Amino acid sequence: MSCSLVGDQHCALSCGGQAARNASAISTGDSLYVKLQGVEQVPSVVVWEATQACDMKCVQCRVNSRPHRHPLELSTAEAFHLIDQVAKMKVPLLALTGGDPLKRADLLPIVQYAARNGVPSALTASTTPLLVRQTVFDLKQSGLGTMAIGLDGSTPQLHDSFRGAQGSYKRTQDAISWCQEANLPVQINTTLTRRNLDDLDDLIELLIQKKIASWNVFFLVPTARVQVGELLTADQHEAVFAKLYETSKRVNFEIKTTEGQHYARFVAQQKAKGTKAPAKELYDGRSLVFVSHTGEVYPSGFLPLPAGNILWEPLAEIYQYSPVFRSLRDSSQLKGKCGRCEFRDVCGGSRARAYAMTNDPLAEEPRCAYTPA
Ligand code: SF4
Numbered sequence: 008m009s010c011s012l013v014g015d016q017h018c019a020l021s022c023g024g025q026a027a028r029n030a031s032a033i034s035t036g037d038s039l040y041v042k043l044q045g046v047e048q049v050p051s052v053v054v055w056e057a058t059q060a061c062d063m064k065c066v067q068c069r070v071n072s073r074p075h076r077h078p079l080e081l082s083t084a085e086a087f088h089l090i091d092q093v094a095k096m097k098v099p100l101l102a103l104t105g106g107d108p109l110k111r112a113d114l115l116p117i118v119q120y121a122a123r124n125g126v127p128s129a130l131t132a133s134t135t136p137l138l139v140r141q142t143v144f145d146l147k148q149s150g151l152g153t154m155a156i157g158l159d160g161s162t163p164q165l166h167d168s169f170r171g172a173q174g175s176y177k178r179t180q181d182a183i184s185w186c187q188e189a190n191l192p193v194q195i196n197t198t199l200t201r202r203n204l205d206d207l208d209d210l211i212e213l214l215i216q217k218k219i220a221s222w223n224v225f226f227l228v229p230t231a232r233v234q235v236g237e238l239l240t241a242d243q244h245e246a247v248f249a250k251l252y253e254t255s256k257r258v259n260f261e262i263k264t265t266e267g268q269h270y271a272r273f274v275a276q277q278k279a280k281g282t283k284a285p286a287k288e289l290y291d292g293r294s295l296v297f298v299s300h301t302g303e304v305y306p307s308g309f310l311p312l313p314a315g316n317i318l319w320e321p322l323a324e325i326y327q328y329s330p331v332f333r334s335l336r337d338s339s340q341l342k343g344k345c346g347r348c349e350f351r352d353v354c355g356g357s358r359a360r361a362y363a364m365t366n367d368p369l370a371e372e373p374r375c376a377y378t379p380a
Contacts, residue, residue: 050326051294052100053093054308057086057114059300061107062135064171065157067198067237069230069308076110080300083113085318087120089298092322094124098296101126102155104308106300107133109142115149122150129153131196134170134178143185153220154186155194161209169203183217192220199247200227200237207247211254221261224251226374228266228309229363238360241376248273266309269375272354293336293355296326306335309359312368335368343371348379 060076081089093101101121108114109132121128128151132138143154156179160166163176170176186193195214199207214222224247227238239247248270255262264270297305302318304325305311314332315325326332334340335358338351345356356372364373 049096049098050296051098052102053089053098053296053298053322054102054104055086055089055298056300056308057081057103057105057108057117058110059106060110061105061133062110062137063107063133063175065169065232067159067169067200067225067227067230067233069228070106077300081302081318083116085302086113086117089302089317089322090117090121090124090126092317093121094126096323096326099127100129100152102129102131104131105133107135107137109133109135109137115145118146118149118151127152129155129194131155131157132182133157134175134182135172136178138178138182140181140185140188143182143191144189147186147189147191151191153192153194154182155196155223156182156186157196157198158210158214159197160203160206161213162206165203165206169198183219187218193217194221194223195219196223196225198225198227199239200233201239201243202237204239204243204247207250211250211258214260215258219260221263223263223265224267225265226267226357226360228357228359230309235364238374241374244269244374245273245376252277266307266357266359268354268357269350269372269377272348272350272375272377275350275353296322298322304329306331307359309357310362310368312362340369341371342367342369344375344377344379345371348377350377350379 056070058076058080059070060074062074090101103114103117108130111117118128118130130146130151130153132154134156146154157170158166158179159169160176166176166179167173183193195217197203197210203210226244227233229235229238244267248267251262251264251270252274295307297308297310298317299305302316304314304317304322306314312331314329317325338355340346341348341351341355345351345354348354356375358368360373361370362368
């Protein structure tokens with residue numbers, strides 16, 4: 008049987024994981040307990056791409072969104088089935104993303120179902136005319152825990168040029184106000200490219216004025232609409248890490264990174280110098296699971312290596328046993344300088360960026376300035 012990852016050479020198991028299933032899984036009632044050394048029992052977050060439909064045309068869009076929903080998107084019942092599995096695994100967070108989840112007419116019942124089943128939820132909404140004040144209050148009432156909103160520049164000109172829609176900046180400011188009125192915590196998502204790098208200081212000052220709960224900084228991965236030339240260089244990544252670290256010590260919102268795993272290495276280096284600031288990073292296939300609009304499971308929305316489908320297999324089994332996830336959890340398989348780096352277990356680099364730029368998910372992080380000791 009050939010490995011579904013990228014060829015047998017990367018696969019720790021030539022059996023599709025069955026040996027590990029037999030040896031290590033103990034099924035007790037509804038729960039699946041797994042005893043595999045070094046394997047996290049549950050991811051920190053399951054990100055569900057509720058739809059790829061969206062009325063915006065953002066330049067950094069991961070999915071090359073389109074206005075209409077895909078006919079094979081998970082139905083309401085299938086979405087409930089996904090939530091049941093997330094609840095059973097006791098995953099701390101279900102993050103609904105898109106596209107624009109507001110394009111789904113059943114969004115409120117889905118959020119309500121998650122709340123009823125004890126699954127904390129967050130939602131990334133596009134700031135289109137679909138996002139109105141009443142919707143924010145309805146989502147809060149339905150049990151939504153956090154609203155994530157994109158803001159890529161401190162000025163209307165810069166932000167709107169990213170979003171491909173005039174007036175998006177104004178709608179973003181309105182949405183933040185409505186969330187605060189509804190007592191719904193706000194996370195700001197910012198994608199950093201060479202186009203908005205010089206605006207970073209002004210953006211941070213703007214965020215400080217807003218009473219946000221968290222700021223998630225996305226580091227580019229080349230995807231449908233993103234060219235390699237827009238990525239920051241390794242040195243620019245390093246300079247941004249220094250700025251995030253300094254900012255984290257003087258603001259009262261949490262700073263997270265997406266596809267910036269080496270920020271964890273930067274923070275670990277600072278801690279070694281005796282200073283402290285938390286690094287909140289999600290690792291492709293380790294602490295993060297991505298479920299597509301049709302139920303396919305991936306290690307990240309930016310890493311298109313399918314590991315299974317929640318319609319045919321339990322999510323817990325895909326996470327624990329699929330060769331894709333197992334391989335990404337095994338830092339000894341990393342190549343190049345990531346493979347010999349003393350930080351490979353706290354960092355490991357962006358597997359999505361490595362795959363996008365080299366076609367090998369285990370290759371060294373293409374945008375890291377660090378030279379391993
Ligand atoms: S070399 Fe790789 S593992 Fe080491 S800090 Fe850089 S990205 Fe992380």
